[in-house]
Amino acid sequence: MTAKDIREMTDAEIEVAFEDTNKEMFNLRLQQTLGQIERPHRIKEIRRDIARLTMVKTERVKAAAETAEQEA
Numbered sequence: 001m002t003a004k005d006i007r008e009m010t011d012a013e014i015e016v017a018f019e020d021t022n023k024e025m026f027n028l029r030l031q032q033t034l035g036q037i038e039r040p041h042r043i044k045e046i047r048r049d050i051a052r053l054t055m056v057k058t059e060r061v062k063a064a065a066e067t068a069e070q071e072a
Contacts, residue, residue, distance in 0.1 A: 001017070001049050001052065002052070003052050003055065003056065006052055006053060006056045007056055009056075011057075011060065014053055014056060014057060017049075017053055018050070018053045018054075018057070021046055021049050021050050021053065022050065024046055025043070025046045025047065025050065028042055028043050028046060029043070
């Protein structure tokens with residue numbers, strides 16, 4: 001998942017993707033603790049996806065605040 005892909009998503013889709021990636025991260029960490037993880041590099045990928053989702057959410061909040069500020 002790239003930042004470009006995320007920016008094309010709606011706010012609702014981003015929220016769903018954020019929840020899904022957090023659940024997947026939880027499951028991967030559990031598997032890692034139990035020594036059952038098959039693809040350990042996936043933890044790094046998911047962590048970066050979560051960061052990208054958070055970044056786009058923050059950008060949208062800041063953009064909305066700026067437009068509201070300009071209108072006032």
